Amino acid sequence: MRHNYPFAAIVGQEQLKRALLLCAIDPTLGGVLIRGDKGTAKSTAARGLTDVLPPITRVAGCTFNCAPDAPLSECDACQNDSADHRSSPVPFVNLPLGATEDRVLGSLDFERALKDGKKAFQPGLLAAAHRGLLYIDEVNLLADHLVDVLLDVSAMGRNTVEREGLAISHPARITLLGTMNLEEGELRPQLLDRFGLMVEVTAPRDPAVRTEVVRRRLAFEADPAGFAAAWQSDTDALRATIRAAQEQIAAVALPDSLLVFISQLCCEFEVASLRADIVMHKAARAIAALAGRGEVTAEDVRDAAELVLPHRRRKKPFEQPGLDRDKLDELTRQASPPPPPQGESGQGDAESNPGEADASDDNTEQPGHATDQVQVFAAGPAAEIGRIEVTALKAHEASGRRSSVSGARRGHAVGAIKNEAPSQLAVDATLRHALLRNPNDFSVTRADLHEKVRAGREGNLVLLVVDASGSMAARRRMELVKSCVLGLLQDAYQRRDQVAVIAFRAEGAELVLAPTRQVEQAELALRELPTGGRTPLAHALQLAVQTLAKQTELTPLLVLLSDGRANIALETGADPWREALALAESLAGLGAPALVLDTEQDFVRLGRARELAQALQADYLPLEQLSGEQLSLTIKERLPR
Numbered sequence: 001m002r003h004n005y006p007f008a009a010i011v012g013q014e015q016l017k018r019a020l021l022l023c024a025i026d027p028t029l030g031g032v033l034i035r036g037d038k039g040t041a042k043s044t045a046a047r048g049l050t051d052v053l054p055p056i057t058r059v060a061g062c063t064f065n066c067a068p069d070a071p072l073s074e075c076d077a078c079q080n081d082s083a084d085h086r087s088s089p090v091p092f093v094n095l096p097l098g099a100t101e102d103r104v105l106g107s108l109d110f111e112r113a114l115k116d117g118k119k120a121f122q123p124g125l126l127a128a129a130h131r132g133l134l135y136i137d138e139v140n141l142l143a144d145h146l147v148d149v150l151l152d153v154s155a156m157g158r159n160t161v162e163r164e165g166l167a168i169s170h171p172a173r174i175t176l177l178g179t180m181n182l183e184e185g186e187l188r189p190q191l192l193d194r195f196g197l198m199v200e201v202t203a204p205r206d207p208a209v210r211t212e213v214v215r216r217r218l219a220f221e222a223d224p225a226g227f228a229a230a231w232q233s234d235t236d237a238l239r240a241t242i243r244a245a246q247e248q249i250a251a252v253a254l255p256d257s258l259l260v261f262i263s264q265l266c267c268e269f270e271v272a273s274l275r276a277d278i279v280m281h282k283a284a285r286a287i288a289a290l291a292g293r294g295e296v297t298a299e300d301v302r303d304a305a306e307l308v309l310p311h312r313r314r315k316k317p318f319e320q321p322g323l324d325r326d327k328l329d330e331l332t333r334q335a336s337p338p339p340p341p342q343g344e345s346g347q348g349d350a351e352s353n354p355g356e357a358d359a360s361d362d363n364t365e366q367p368g369h370a371t372d373q374v375q376v377f378a379a380g381p382a383a384e385i386g387r388i389e390v391t392a393l394k395a396h397e398a399s400g401r402r403s404s405v406s407g408a409r410r411g412h413a414v415g416a417i418k419n420e421a422p423s424q425l426a427v428d429a430t431l432r433h434a435l436l437r438n439p440n441d442f443s444v445t446r447a448d449l450h451e452k453v454r455a456g457r458e459g460n461l462v463l464l465v466v467d468a469s470g471s472m473a474a475r476r477r478m479e480l481v482k483s484c485v486l487g488l489l490q491d492a493y494q495r496r497d498q499v500a501v502i503a504f505r506a507e508g509a510e511l512v513l514a515p516t517r518q519v520e521q522a523e524l525a526l527r528e529l530p531t532g533g534r535t536p537l538a539h540a541l542q543l544a545v546q547t548l549a550k551q552t553e554l555t556p557l558l559v560l561l562s563d564g565r566a567n568i569a570l571e572t573g574a575d576p577w578r579e580a581l582a583l584a585e586s587l588a589g590l591g592a593p594a595l596v597l598d599t600e601q602d603f604v605r606l607g608r609a610r611e612l613a614q615a616l617q618a619d620y621l622p623l624e625q626l627s628g629e630q631l632s633l634t635i636k637e638r639l640p641r
Contacts, residue, residue: 003224007048008234011213012204013041019197019307020049021238022286023175025245027131029282030154030196030275031176033139033187033311040201041213042179046135049177052235053090054243056131060084063123064170065091065130072170074121091132093125097141104149105161106168108432119166119436126159126172139178140187147191150176154194196279198311245289252285254296261298261335265305268331269323271312280308302332415453422451460497461515461554465544467562467599468505469535498554500547501525504540506533507568511543515554537566538576541583548592556592558618563600564608577608584615594618 010017019032034042057068061077068085071078095104106124125134126149136142142150153159159172176195180187192198204210220227228235262280283304288296310323416429429450435442501513513525540562548556566576587594594616598609601623613620 003228004047004051005044005217005220006228006231006235007045007052008238009216009220009227009231010041010045010048011216012209013045013201015307016041016045016199016201018287018290018303019199020045020177021052021242021290022197022283022307023177024049024053024242025249025286025289026282027173027175029175029279029286030194031134031174031178033192033195033198034177034179034201035182035198036201037203038181040203042201043137046133046177046179047092050090050092050133052238052242054239054246055087055089057085058088058131060086064127065132066171067131070171074168074170091129093129093132093134095125095134095136095142095146097136097138097143099125099146101145101149102428104146105159107161107428108166108435110428110431110435121161121166121168123170124159126153126174127170129174130170130172132174133177134174135177137179138181138184139191140180140184144188147188151190151194192311193273193275195311197283197307199307200310241290244292245286248292248294249285249289252288252294252296254281254285258284258296258298258301258335261301261331264335265301265309265328265331268327269305269309269313271309273312276308276312280304283308298332298336301335302328416450417453418447418449419451420446420449422449424452426450426452461500461548461551461556462497463500463502463544463547463556463558465502465504465540465558465560465562466529467535467537467540468503468529468531470505470532497557502540502543502547503529504536504543505531506536508536509540509543511547515547515551534568535562535565536568536576537562537564538570538579538583539568541580541587542570545583545586545590548587548590556590558587558592558594558616559597560594560612560616560618561597561599561623562609562612563598563606564612565600565606566608580612581615584612588615588617596620598622 007017007020016034023029023032032046034046036042056065058065059068059071059075059078059080062075063077064072064075066072066075066078102124104125106127107122109120109122112120153172153174154176157171157173158169160169161167178187178195186192204213216227259281262277262284265280266276280301284296284300287300287303288294305328306323306325313323416426418433429452430444430448433450434444434448437448498515499513500511500515502509503512504510512529544558544560548558564577564580566580569576570579594613596609596613596616596618598613598620600606600609610620612618
């Protein structure tokens with residue numbers, strides 16, 4: 001028998017444990033998203049929750065987990081007059097990242113079709129998870145077609161299947177438990193909002209706490225059964241607490257003044273989703289029930305806000321989620337019963353920030369050419385960039401939207417089409433077609449053959465090559481450049497592309513950010529990018545050639561921001577501009593689609609960025625044109641890859 005690590009034995013992580021217990025008390029909260037670094041007990045806590053949940057009553061042999069008072073007409077076990085009702089553990093179903101849509105939704109029951117010649121429904125993972133927990137490890141890596149399925153089910157509480165002559169709808173009230181590591185990228189906003197609660201977990205910094213974590217884990221691995229038995233009394237006590245809270249929560253009162261407070265918090269923290277108000281109301285009542293109280297307090301609402309609001313505040317790709325806890329505390333004090341007068345604090349907030357004053361005074365810089373002075377300029381608001389499409393010239397390849405390829409050889413199977421000579425046989429679709437064609441005399445002919453249709457992700461690498469030399473050191477110019485790059489990063493974020501950043505200034509070029517899907521890291525590297533010095537353009541192009549040459553799976557998109565005024569050569573005595581043109585031609589030979597954004601703004605313009613774009617065989621656009629209107633370009637991929 002496989003034992004889970006006891007939930008009661010988890011050291012620390014109090015907020016995580018509380019969030020999971022709240023969803024156990026009120027499953028309509030929608031579940032918990034657990035975000036954090038590797039090895040922080042995310043999966044351990046999620047799996048251990050099942051052992052402390054009170055059991056449910058179900059019919060023996062029911063594959064839909066029907067409630068005894070709500071049997072499904074399609075469920076043979078529930079329609080049996082002699083059905084045996086028994087107590088069973090709460091379902092805990094793991095949804096693998098590579099699961100097929102049929103496995104999740106359900107499909108035609110081949111066994112019954114072959115045996116009885118009848119069309120019958122084979123329930124999927126959603127039916128198995130009804131009235132229980134659906135666990136998704138690394139949920140941010142879940143395929144888009146499965147995310148769409150979860151969105152529908154989470155919204156309706158039912159799973160509807162209409163395919164292959166089948167039409168069935170069954171309840172699928174599930175509690176989502178998802179874990180994710182931010183290093184692997186973000187979660188789609190629509191699914192993020194479906195998680196009622198979100199918890200950020202980190203490893204403990206106290207050596208004594210870490211020691212206790214290791215001690216207990218080693219004891220569990222040495223004797224799982226014995227370790228679980230040692231914590232059985234704590235597990236039973238926790239289960240009894242949950243059961244009592246479940247019975248009490250319907251009677252917990254929430255004063256109308258606190259309902260107004262909940263809406264006030266959502267407005268103050270600029271939360272768009274009305275689901276936040278509803279979930280916070282439910283979470284606050286669950287907190288009170290867990291504490292054994294019959295009425296919600298302002299502190300309960302505050303604690304609920306810390307779990308409900310942070311992941312719903314995020315409105316822009318680079319705006320970090322979280323709450324201003326000082327502001328939350330102040331609003332909570334205002335909503336609480338007034339204490340005796342304590343006098344005024346005498347502290348004001350009108351003092352200006354000396355750093356901001358210094359920054360505002362730092363405007364003596366004269367526009368011009370190269371300087372060795374190094375400065376860091378802030379970025380303005382992200383420019384409205386719009387869409388950049390990468391289109392292959394080959395007629396048989398997919399065109400238009402990046403990062404999505406239909407008819408791919410690899411990827412998730414999303415359907416099947418008839419093909420008498422399939423390269424990848426879709427066995428299930430082939431058998432279904434044969435059964436539906438003649439259920440009474442089953443046979444498979446060539447006319448029944450189907451081929452799998454896959455939807456793969458043709459990943460893109462957006463390589464940003466940013467000129468940070470002194471020739472671009474004017475404050476407004478560099479702010480414009482950074483805001484432009486932020487707009488390009490937003491485009492990459494929305495498409496879940498990888499991003500890399502090369503910056504060049506002074507005596508060379510540096511890969512300040514290796515290829516990553518964490519565009520927040522690219523944004524941080526950009527904001528901290530120093531400016532000043534000369535213009536080693538050839539060094540940057542050489543590093544771009546080396547970076548792109550290492551890419552074998554990702555389709556690159558090169559975006560160069562520069563005025564083209566190269567003045568540092570790779571080799572002593574060489575012409576820096578001729579070196580840059582030669583390397584641009586080498587980049588063009590790699591077949592990478594490219595875009596050159598000309599940052600030259602002097603009264604007398606040399607036009608070298610346009611020459612550079614011609615050598616790169618790249619699209620060309622002046623930076624001021626980009627800042628004035630949305631960019632909508634179709635960049636051609638010139639060579640087959």
